[in-house]
Amino acid sequence: MTKTIQPRHTGAFHIQSVLSFCVSVSAVAIGVAYLPVEAWIRAFLGIGVLYVVTSAFTLAKCVRDRQELTDVTSRVDRARLERLLTEHDPFKPV
16 A cells, blocks of 8 residues: 655644644734724724634634545545555456
């Protein structure tokens, strides 16, 4: 059975992703905090930003889980097919 090579992210890519996320969320939070509007409007926008961030995490998790399920299913199917092909003897009498 051939094993496909899974792409791995480097540590630098992981750190860059985390820092980018932190900078973007901080920028939006600072922008909402310093808006020249009433407090309830800032609170509403802050809750909206939190909702978008948590929804993005949930969506990313669902996409990742679906991809992992597809990979596992295809590996199991490939293993079954290889076992079937190795056990098959074309010269065996019927």
